[in-house]
Amino acid sequence: MKEIKSADAEVYIKRYELDKVFPEHFRPLMKVYQFKKGNVLFSAGEELEEIYILVDGKIKIFTLTPEGKSLINRFKRPLELIGDVEYVKRNTVFNSVEAVTDGVMLAASFADLANLEQDHPPFTRFLLETLARKFYTEAHTTNLNMLYPVEVRLASYLLSISSVSEGTIFHQEMHTSNLMELAEWLGTSYRHLNRVLKKMATDNIIERANGSIAIKDLEKLSILAKGNIYE
Amino acid sequence: MKEIKSADAEVYIKRYELDKVFPEHFRPLMKVYQFKKGNVLFSAGEELEEIYILVDGKIKIFTLTPEGKSLINRFKRPLELIGDVEYVKRNTVFNSVEAVTDGVMLAASFADLANLEQDHPPFTRFLLETLARKFYTEAHTTNLNMLYPVEVRLASYLLSISSVSEGTIFHQEMHTSNLMELAEWLGTSYRHLNRVLKKMATDNIIERANGSIAIKDLEKLSILAKGNIYE
């Protein structure tokens, strides 16, 4: 990750309405970093000294076992805080983070933030609200993962990226760019995702043509999803 | 849950060193509730108006699917906050809560707490630290559950409640009072827990005698747990 000294945090602070959180006098203390697709941004166990704010791009958060194999993860887009828990608990990094696309982060040092907290309550409040949202989302996703099989989760996911208007189904941007990533997103293996996709195709719920997935029967899909909404 | 007007929050505030969090002038606004084993304390979807602080007893936090069946849960002992996320996000209750033993909660209304936040930053900080800890623990447990089979988790659990001294193994208090509860704690079915226990007994790692579990081979257990520590 490379610091861009010429860049100004200002633009991003405006864009994401962070001006109440970071007062004028604090902004010169903030840095702007740029990262490239594929960069390993943080590794579990590392010592952190700054909080990072994802303001552009997409990242992947995952856990590696000591045995090196399995992983669990989420994809994150702006606005997302990295290192908030580490800042509050003064822990080492818990999850590893990798860049899925090019992107930009703002950063502020733990020390500066601790000072900021002394005379600027909105920042503490911001942290609190961020964490509450994270906790809620995390719990929601975990429950979904543990309570329902991949088929249901996939159905929910497809519903979440589709919207219907005048009988036509529009696909919003997929959170994932290919099936492997989709498998990771759903927390399953690529092989299994394929199996489930095949079943849905056989049941005439979706149709697969050259790598893309088209919804054929929205109603059946809704029934499958059991009213769950992903994210 | 029954309010005990005669009771005083003071004792508990002392015991858990909450005096910096709740200043003198705020304490008269706090209530003391008593609950009985088996009471359903909160149900998912309910509207909350107070934050609750578990100061005595054991509770169970779980999720029910609309289909009524499966559940996921954790057991909690003091000191634990209930309703913190709900307070910050103004959501309805996310998980249901049930009393496992008799116990006591302190409570303070959202409205009073919002006022407190205005002129008493330590409370916001307390919320933040609590949430960070919760988030961390939650993530840790989730990872453990998703990455390792029940056998490993059970091994970790047994290790976590055992301590060795001069060649003798001491069992600390189990978090659970019977095998069904242990199965819930581990997030598996009772049947499966039994299967795994049997395997461990066959492998001479543990020994089962009239309902209790004794560790026979600590080393094998440690290898099985792969260095993971539960909670």
Added chain:
DNA sequence: TTTTTGAAAGGACATATGTCCTAAGTAGTT
């Protein structure tokens, strides 16, 4: 002591999902 009840234990079977491999398709590069 007999009866009842709930916990403990496990057999039989089904299902979700993972791992390992192979093959076919597609796009980019030489």
Added chain:
DNA sequence: AACTACTTAGGACATATGTCCTTTCAAAAA
């Protein structure tokens, strides 16, 4: 066009875990 690399697709098999039942057992109640 030939080659390479990556994605898609799926066969074969193993494993973790769930569901449903039955039996055993021990403690509590009659």
